[in-house]
Amino acid sequence: MEALIALSIGVLTACGVYLALRGRTFPMVLGLTFLSYAVNLFLFSMGRLGIGQPPVIRAAATAYADPVPQALVLTAIVIGFAMTAFVIVLALKARAELGNDHVDGLDES
Amino acid sequence: MKMLPHPLLTPILAAIWLLLNNSLAPGHIVLGLLLGWAIPLFTVHYWPEAVHIHKPLTLLRFMAVVLLDIVLANLVVARLILGRPQSLHPAFLKVPLELRSDLAIGLLANTICLTPGTVSARLSLDRRFLLVHALNAPDGGAVIATIKQRYEAPLKEVFEPC
Amino acid sequence: MNHLAIAPLLLPLLAGILLLLIRHRGIFPRRLLSVAAVLGQIGLALLLTGALSGGDILVYHLGNWPAPFGIVLVADALAAWMLLATALLALFALLYACQGGDARGRHFHVLFQLQLFGLNGAFLTGDLFNLFVFFEVLLLASYGLILHGGGRARVRAGLHYVVLNLAGSALFLIAVGTLFGVFGTLNMADLARKVASTPPSELGLARAAGLLLFAVFALKAALLPLYLWLPAAYAHTSAPVAALFAIMTKVGVYAIVRVYSLIFGAEAGPLAHLIEPWLLPMALATLLVGMLGVLAATALRRQVAYLVIASVGSLLTAFALDSVAGIAAGLYYLPHSVFAAAALFLLADVIARRRGATADHLESAPAIAQAALLGGLFFVATMQMIGLPPLSGFLGKFLLLRAALAHPAAAWVMAAVLLGGLMGMIALARSGSVLFFRTLPAMDQEGRSDTPVPSPPTPLMKPLPFGTPGGEGSVLPVAAALVPVVGLLLLGLLMTIFAGPIQAHVASIAEQLSRPYLYVHAVLGVRP
Amino acid sequence: MLTLVIPIAFALLGAAVALSVWRLLRGPSAPDRILALDTLYVNTIALLVLLGIHLGSALYFEAALLIAMMGFVGTVALCKYLLRGDIIE
Amino acid sequence: MNLLLAVLTPFLGAILVAWVSRFGRSHAAWAAGGVALAALVWLLPLVSAPFAGATLVQRIAWMPAAGLDLAFRLDGLGLLFAGLILGIGLLVILYARYYLSERDSMGRLYAYLLLFMGAMLGVVLSENLIQLLMFWELTSLSSFLLIAYWREREQARQGARMALAVTGAGGLALLGGILLLGEITGSYELSVVLASGDVIRAHPLYLPTLVLVLLGAFTKSAQFPFHFWLPHAMAAPTPVSAYLHSATMVKAGVFLLARLFPALSGTPEWTWLVGGVGLLTLLIGAFTALFKHDLKGLLAYSTISHLGLITLLFGIGTPLAAVAGVFHIINHAIFKASLFMAAGIIDHETGTRDMRRINGLWQFMPYTATLAMVAAAAMAGVPLVNGFLSKEMFFAEAVGMATQMRLGWLLPVAVTVAGIFAVAYSLRFVHDVFFNGQPIDLPRTPHEPPRWMKVPVEVLVLLCLLVGIFPAQTVEPILAVAAASVLQGPLPRHDLAIWHGFSPALWMSVIALVGGVLLYGARRPLYAWHARYEEYLDARLVYDALLRALLAFARGVTRLFDAGSLQRMLFLFLSFALLLGWIGWRGGAAALTGPRALLPVDGVSLLAACALIAASIAVVALHRRRFTALVLIGVVGLVVSLIFVKFSAPDLALTQLSVEVVTVVLLLLALYFLPQHTPAESHPMRRSRDAVLSLLVGGGVGALAWAVLTRPYTSMGDYFLANSVSGGGGGNVVNVILVDFRGFDTLGEITVLALAGLAIYAMLEKLRLDGPLNDAEGRAWNRDMHPAIMASFTRLLLPLALLVSLFILLRGHNQPGGGFIAGLVTAVALIMQYLANGVEWTHSRLPGNMHPIIATGLAIATLTGLGSLLLGYPFLTSTFGHLHWPLVGDFELASAMAFDLGVYLVVVGATLQILIHLGLLHGKTGDALTFGKGGLQ
Amino acid sequence: MLEYLLSFLILAGALFTFIGSLGLARLRDFYTRLHGPTKATTLGVGCMLIASSVYFSNRGAGMSLHEVLVTLFLFITAPISAHLLAKAALHLKLESLAPPPDDDPANS
Ligand code: NA
Numbered sequence A: 001m002e003a004l005i006a007l008s009i010g011v012l013t014a015c016g017v018y019l020a021l022r023g024r025t026f027p028m029v030l031g032l033t034f035l036s037y038a039v040n041l042f043l044f045s046m047g048r049l050g051i052g053q054p055p056v057i058r059a060a061a062t063a064y065a066d067p068v069p070q071a072l073v074l075t076a077i078v079i080g081f082a083m084t085a086f087v088i089v090l091a092l093k094a095r096a097e098l099g100n101d102h103v104d105g106l107d108e109s
Numbered sequence B: 001m002k003m004l005p006h007p008l009l010t011p012i013l014a015a016i017w018l019l020l021n022n023s024l025a026p027g028h029i030v031l032g033l034l035l036g037w038a039i040p041l042f043t044v045h046y047w048p049e050a051v052h053i054h055k056p057l058t059l060l061r062f063m064a065v066v067l068l069d070i071v072l073a074n075l076v077v078a079r080l081i082l083g084r085p086q087s088l089h090p091a092f093l094k095v096p097l098e099l100r101s102d103l104a105i106g107l108l109a110n111t112i113c114l115t116p117g118t119v120s121a122r123l124s125l126d127r128r129f130l131l132v133h134a135l136n137a138p139d140g141g142a143v144i145a146t147i148k149q150r151y152e153a154p155l156k157e158v159f160e161p162c
Numbered sequence C: 001m002n003h004l005a006i007a008p009l010l011l012p013l014l015a016g017i018l019l020l021l022i023r024h025r026g027i028f029p030r031r032l033l034s035v036a037a038v039l040g041q042i043g044l045a046l047l048l049t050g051a052l053s054g055g056d057i058l059v060y061h062l063g064n065w066p067a068p069f070g071i072v073l074v075a076d077a078l079a080a081w082m083l084l085a086t087a088l089l090a091l092f093a094l095l096y097a098c099q100g101g102d103a104r105g106r107h108f109h110v111l112f113q114l115q116l117f118g119l120n121g122a123f124l125t126g127d128l129f130n131l132f133v134f135f136e137v138l139l140l141a142s143y144g145l146i147l148h149g150g151g152r153a154r155v156r157a158g159l160h161y162v163v164l165n166l167a168g169s170a171l172f173l174i175a176v177g178t179l180f181g182v183f184g185t186l187n188m189a190d191l192a193r194k195v196a197s198t199p200p201s202e203l204g205l206a207r208a209a210g211l212l213l214f215a216v217f218a219l220k221a222a223l224l225p226l227y228l229w230l231p232a233a234y235a236h237t238s239a240p241v242a243a244l245f246a247i248m249t250k251v252g253v254y255a256i257v258r259v260y261s262l263i264f265g266a267e268a269g270p271l272a273h274l275i276e277p278w279l280l281p282m283a284l285a286t287l288l289v290g291m292l293g294v295l296a297a298t299a300l301r302r303q304v305a306y307l308v309i310a311s312v313g314s315l316l317t318a319f320a321l322d323s324v325a326g327i328a329a330g331l332y333y334l335p336h337s338v339f340a341a342a343a344l345f346l347l348a349d350v351i352a353r354r355r356g357a358t359a360d361h362l363e364s365a366p367a368i369a370q371a372a373l374l375g376g377l378f379f380v381a382t383m384q385m386i387g388l389p390p391l392s393g394f395l396g397k398f399l400l401l402r403a404a405l406a407h408p409a410a411a412w413v414m415a416a417v418l419l420g421g422l423m424g425m426i427a428l429a430r431s432g433s434v435l436f437f438r439t440l441p442a443m444d445q446e447g448r449s450d451t452p453v454p455s456p457p458t459p460l461m462k463p464l465p466f467g468t469p470g471g472e473g474s475v476l477p478v479a480a481a482l483v484p485v486v487g488l489l490l491l492g493l494l495m496t497i498f499a500g501p502i503q504a505h506v507a508s509i510a511e512q513l514s515r516p517y518l519y520v521h522a523v524l525g526v527r528p
Numbered sequence D: 001m002l003t004l005v006i007p008i009a010f011a012l013l014g015a016a017v018a019l020s021v022w023r024l025l026r027g028p029s030a031p032d033r034i035l036a037l038d039t040l041y042v043n044t045i046a047l048l049v050l051l052g053i054h055l056g057s058a059l060y061f062e063a064a065l066l067i068a069m070m071g072f073v074g075t076v077a078l079c080k081y082l083l084r085g086d087i088i089e
Numbered sequence E: 001m002n003l004l005l006a007v008l009t010p011f012l013g014a015i016l017v018a019w020v021s022r023f024g025r026s027h028a029a030w031a032a033g034g035v036a037l038a039a040l041v042w043l044l045p046l047v048s049a050p051f052a053g054a055t056l057v058q059r060i061a062w063m064p065a066a067g068l069d070l071a072f073r074l075d076g077l078g079l080l081f082a083g084l085i086l087g088i089g090l091l092v093i094l095y096a097r098y099y100l101s102e103r104d105s106m107g108r109l110y111a112y113l114l115l116f117m118g119a120m121l122g123v124v125l126s127e128n129l130i131q132l133l134m135f136w137e138l139t140s141l142s143s144f145l146l147i148a149y150w151r152e153r154e155q156a157r158q159g160a161r162m163a164l165a166v167t168g169a170g171g172l173a174l175l176g177g178i179l180l181l182g183e184i185t186g187s188y189e190l191s192v193v194l195a196s197g198d199v200i201r202a203h204p205l206y207l208p209t210l211v212l213v214l215l216g217a218f219t220k221s222a223q224f225p226f227h228f229w230l231p232h233a234m235a236a237p238t239p240v241s242a243y244l245h246s247a248t249m250v251k252a253g254v255f256l257l258a259r260l261f262p263a264l265s266g267t268p269e270w271t272w273l274v275g276g277v278g279l280l281t282l283l284i285g286a287f288t289a290l291f292k293h294d295l296k297g298l299l300a301y302s303t304i305s306h307l308g309l310i311t312l313l314f315g316i317g318t319p320l321a322a323v324a325g326v327f328h329i330i331n332h333a334i335f336k337a338s339l340f341m342a343a344g345i346i347d348h349e350t351g352t353r354d355m356r357r358i359n360g361l362w363q364f365m366p367y368t369a370t371l372a373m374v375a376a377a378a379m380a381g382v383p384l385v386n387g388f389l390s391k392e393m394f395f396a397e398a399v400g401m402a403t404q405m406r407l408g409w410l411l412p413v414a415v416t417v418a419g420i421f422a423v424a425y426s427l428r429f430v431h432d433v434f435f436n437g438q439p440i441d442l443p444r445t446p447h448e449p450p451r452w453m454k455v456p457v458e459v460l461v462l463l464c465l466l467v468g469i470f471p472a473q474t475v476e477p478i479l480a481v482a483a484a485s486v487l488q489g490p491l492p493r494h495d496l497a498i499w500h501g502f503s504p505a506l507w508m509s510v511i512a513l514v515g516g517v518l519l520y521g522a523r524r525p526l527y528a529w530h531a532r533y534e535e536y537l538d539a540r541l542v543y544d545a546l547l548r549a550l551l552a553f554a555r556g557v558t559r560l561f562d563a564g565s566l567q568r569m570l571f572l573f574l575s576f577a578l579l580l581g582w583i584g585w586r587g588g589a590a591a592l593t594g595p596r597a598l599l600p601v602d603g604v605s606l607l608a609a610c611a612l613i614a615a616s617i618a619v620v621a622l623h624r625r626r627f628t629a630l631v632l633i634g635v636v637g638l639v640v641s642l643i644f645v646k647f648s649a650p651d652l653a654l655t656q657l658s659v660e661v662v663t664v665v666l667l668l669l670a671l672y673f674l675p676q677h678t679p680a681e682s683h684p685m686r687r688s689r690d691a692v693l694s695l696l697v698g699g700g701v702g703a704l705a706w707a708v709l710t711r712p713y714t715s716m717g718d719y720f721l722a723n724s725v726s727g728g729g730g731g732n733v734v735n736v737i738l739v740d741f742r743g744f745d746t747l748g749e750i751t752v753l754a755l756a757g758l759a760i761y762a763m764l765e766k767l768r769l770d771g772p773l774n775d776a777e778g779r780a781w782n783r784d785m786h787p788a789i790m791a792s793f794t795r796l797l798l799p800l801a802l803l804v805s806l807f808i809l810l811r812g813h814n815q816p817g818g819g820f821i822a823g824l825v826t827a828v829a830l831i832m833q834y835l836a837n838g839v840e841w842t843h844s845r846l847p848g849n850m851h852p853i854i855a856t857g858l859a860i861a862t863l864t865g866l867g868s869l870l871l872g873y874p875f876l877t878s879t880f881g882h883l884h885w886p887l888v889g890d891f892e893l894a895s896a897m898a899f900d901l902g903v904y905l906v907v908v909g910a911t912l913q914i915l916i917h918l919g920l921l922h923g924k925t926g927d928a929l930t931f932g933k934g935g936l937q
Numbered sequence F: 001m002l003e004y005l006l007s008f009l010i011l012a013g014a015l016f017t018f019i020g021s022l023g024l025a026r027l028r029d030f031y032t033r034l035h036g037p038t039k040a041t042t043l044g045v046g047c048m049l050i051a052s053s054v055y056f057s058n059r060g061a062g063m064s065l066h067e068v069l070v071t072l073f074l075f076i077t078a079p080i081s082a083h084l085l086a087k088a089a090l091h092l093k094l095e096s097l098a099p100p101p102d103d104d105p106a107n108s
């Protein structure tokens, strides 16, 4: 299972990097979104993987997942959301100010 | 502002609250009622119109019919999906509407979607026709008739009795 | 319970919230509140400095949870020093902004205060993930500020700045995550303790994480080759924001100093001196490439931006020497370079507004009003910035070179610093000469096809009343506009006059930094 | 009995997921993809509920509820985009 | 403190004079003169000490720990120079009053002059070498201002910048040299350094130290090959030249040689470097001077030559040579200052400095001509004038040196040749200007200058004669003390007599005089010959080429990096991170895979991972079809949530799901205003390059994750699990961490969210965009803005959704949920209304202004944290308790829940703020709408 | 008995869900594909949710009826989704096996 998760993180990162390196704002934003997924999963996996043992205190439970990475990821998700929202709006602003959606404001095509 | 804008909504929300919490504890009942009272106060402006249910029994019967039809519909659709796709006779049907209120039309459209092989595809801008797509309707007229009689009529009774 | 450590965070946060609540009120009360909050922060920074003068380290357990489980704020001498520099800088940037720039877009003061919240938090926190959070706070506030007012070039530069920093934040999380995954803690003191006894099987991971973290901080600090976001961003944002941003690169520098002296410092066992082979060459290269940028720049603001890059190079050179004297030199140089760069940014704006369409481009334009005064200030500010005697820039450079002599790479340091100084001098002599000497006759409109057409002379030059929002091209009343500039230069002058006591103070900070166990002991109550 | 049924059910749901993903990737039209995504959401709800039964944990309920809600909003937004471009107007 | 005051007086005086000058030109002159006199007055009480052989040191602590104090020193050398600086300074001030035209700003010139005077005094009176360097650099800076005084002249600006660049560079080298001196001797104090000559000379750093110090001295004193700036500095007003280039600025370099003579001299390196450079400069200066048609150009090269002479003397290094060097410093200052002033008078009177046009001025200004001729005689080294004496000593030293080394005879020959040229150019200065026929086409008709313009020249020429005729009575005392302080030891026997008998030096003088006359006689063919090569002989060409190369290099490097390309920046950043990560990992030498037991793979998980990977790759492959990519991303978000669910993180799954849908809505809003397709613009090379980097980075991060996942784990999580209920009052440990253990993170996080809301609002405020009229395929949009069925049902769903969000909020402390998720659900429920019913409809029901909600949320969260301060606990300390309400039963209340409420409000406010204002972006709707009281703020 | 009921519900749920997705994959135009998920899947999930309700209600921790809520929600939203999808498809004039409806501008 760990290999699957590592692979997924790797694929998400690779896709994110490739898209973030594109020259237009929209694919770039998609790339950043991918990176955000990858990073969240990565951070989450730092607490190792466990099935069926959520960190909610119950009388019957014997083992719990580590709550710390989960709390960190939650923070990271929300911050990532704020950043994504900002960069999306900025892309629009750039489109309006620069006249095209190239990340450098130059229309090469 | 009315203190109880939607008298019916309060118990429904309270009930849903209890469902959500899977609990009948007195605390949750109080809280549920509180929320059931407060949320409509906040959302009163969002409701399209005052909902008046004229024949609750008809409504209940209608719901039972629909529930049954849903089950049947699924069996029918399952058979059609598993069968030979080439044998299907899909069709677009134009159902003339007598219903006028948004809510009733919406309910009808939803019902059509949930029931045998039909999907409501488009409501004309003047709201006089509902375009329905049928998965297998060799006889379109029959389907239209069923819709009008089986679903539209009771809905009209319940919501627009005039 | 001594709440002094959290006060510098609560003050800007509450001020920001209050400013948001009174956003309908006139601009004056908002300015008043904003300035008062910054003055308060100066006071708090001074109080904190005083409270720590005995070498104490204040540890504040947020939520009353013990370290390393809860988040702690750690106010040591370094943090207090950064807080003081930031608050002083903020005051003058704010005073400049209060002359109309703040009204050119929404929420300037809220963003400004929350920017300070983020900065102060980054300096005070003793938790690596919390550092990330405060980085994000200060970044998002900076995104807002950098775009304040809008405009084509500003938006493009802002986009680059934002996207690059988003990538940086992602890497930050990966690095912090790996450290957490290996050591199971986020508390920096705890990490320091655990890193020191890293088992061999985890060394690769820990080293990779430590170096990835360095890449993040290097990006924020604008080290070569990651400085590329800076020139355009600083050159195109509004002047007070550029002035405030003089501290932004220093956050990266601070993080480098903090993390690589505490966690991967001398006492980190197998991971000691992790970035040492990297830092000095990168810093020197940054210094030189920054100065080459200063030479190549065709506009004053961009030139100053490159000066900021070069100053980061000098600064990190000092820290890279990894000696008490080097760190002390860096700590002296840091506020100096911040004040000087800010003064130059503000001054460049004052000058540019007086040159009509030519703005800050290094081309001839009609002679500007109050040229003698502005020229004099420019002269002093430049001397300050490129380290010409007798001002603080020179003293910083002197301390740096003096500290470098003990280092094996002293020759390289000396060559780079001196060459950099020379390039800066050549470049700024040219700039000053173009701006103040090579002027066109005021009314000469003909026969100058190769130079940009001078702006229509009078209408734009009319001073605006205090506090009126105006276009970017408008001219502020010179006296009011120059108060912050003079103030910042005076700070440099004070740093010159009181160089002795300040040097003693930074030496004691450096002394504290060179003994990370003091920090660890203060936070965890145990000696590693 | 359950020990036999649950793996079968997992297999069926897995196949359903696979079919939906196939349609999603295959298209060909935008509504096809949206429909496939919507179906995938519903499949996921079924999967989660089954997982809850399988693990005897009620903690998956909220996720199912939220998928139902969010999936709907997503589908609506995507459709609205196809119809009007400006989804909030 | 007199020394400090003497140095400070001119600096402060500069400001005074700048202010006084507004009252009139004479006022400025009087004030400037007064300042110079005041500085002199501070020094007067101290004068006796050097003559008594004492060295005065005065000190104020500045940076004692760094060895940098304000320390001043007055000894013979300092006194001599201070006297020259102030004396000639006074004369220059007087002269300048009459030289400057009405157009020129008197105050500015005097202010700059006084700045320079102060800097120069600082150089010669410094005890601390770092302090000396500071004043040294100030002389460069103030001379920059002085040379560029006529700022509208291109030549002046260029000359000033060149002087600054060359002397400034030398200053930086000198700084290095002084630092090394400090490193060797442990102090920057001259007293220590001068006493450590043996230590310094024996130190391995001696050579670099020497070279760096000499670079400083040579650039300042215009020694070859740095001499070229001096002629270009002649663009300065002549009083400036008379001051800077005779007695002060250029003398700073030789002053430094004299000052550090005991510390650095006495080695072959010193002799070869200093002597060699001095000799070359002497020859080149003398040679070039003859061919300059510009009056000041001739004097400039003559100055270079004489500075070379002095340098050569110090290079020879014998005590007597040092005495001669000091003596020539004095003599040169006197005669060259007067010559510059004379040249200034000529320039002033004729309007030109071109000797090819200036002829026969004797007829117009015989008095001035007489003065100039005496001074020129001094320059040529004619007996009975001061220049002769020091030149004789110089010749004698050259002869003395000749006996000490192989090919030594070349030295007397070379200096004699230089002497010949010196006589020739001095002769030219006299003959070509005052005789040689009639003037040609002068702009003005010359006549004698104003009375007071001549006085400074008279004084100086008188000094030339007095020193030349009565050296022992006039110059000997000051020369003795100055030379003694240069040598820091006993003075050699020297005789300042005019007649020493028929020594070799005398013969050399005779040869020089006769040869000079002959050479001048043959001038015409020489001029013609020189004119052909002139353009190749200018060292400035080299400087210009170097500067151009530097600029080109700077532009090249800067363009290489700073191309304004985001893609390049990102690529660099990621590559750099990759490199660092790789090197870091390699440095550890451990196995990638750890020993931890792994979880088995099940079919559904495998399927989900495949779906994730397939969808991700599909997004990349189809990314140019933006809408399709967006739909496909939905799978990714969903699978990520499922991973969270699967691995025991329900809170994360809920958050991820909610964030996902809001992000999709955001992206759709953006997509509407952006092009529907991405043009294919990346070159295949770039695409493959990017692909390689992506794979490497992805592989790196994946490997990192794998390495950690397979390693055993000790977590601090147990502490939280153990204390969550007892200490935090909640069973959902993740939530308790968020609102309690690490509530401070959350406070920062909602600040980020609030900031995003505010910053986005600020960004969008004035933005109006036109959306496309057609979709990507060119179809017109559907006319049905708000499909009725969707509209009516979403309204019905609102109470339900709100109920669910409150449910999630209230249970968050104990069950999955919490403020974030609840806030997002509420926001999504409200967004749904916008989607289905439109902005106008919704805005009439929901306040569009989210600022109060954001502010309230932040305030609640902060104030909750502050509450604990009142009770004496740290910020954010939580408390909780169980209330027993009749009928209702036990009800838990935790302060953390209030904090969570703040979180909830911020999330709702910020999310709605962002989405609503994006929705309003469309020009057609945004402008037409009006909103309730206060508008959208 | 309970186990049989549960097994039946689970199996039925899974089967209907599968059939719905099968229809999505198998049928030949968008409009017919639309039928599968909107109906079969809804019922499938409904069965599954009822199974869950039954399962958790019989674990001794009291009734578990909140699953009803998800069902309710799905029954309200799925038709709307389907309706909108059909509307979008009509707007985009997707190819259809059935004769396409007349394009009365009033019906767009
Ligand atoms: Na809109």
Ligand code: NA
Pocket (backbone or CB within 6 Å): E354, E355, E356, E357, E358, E359, E360, E431, E432, E433, E436
């Ligand atoms: Na002549």
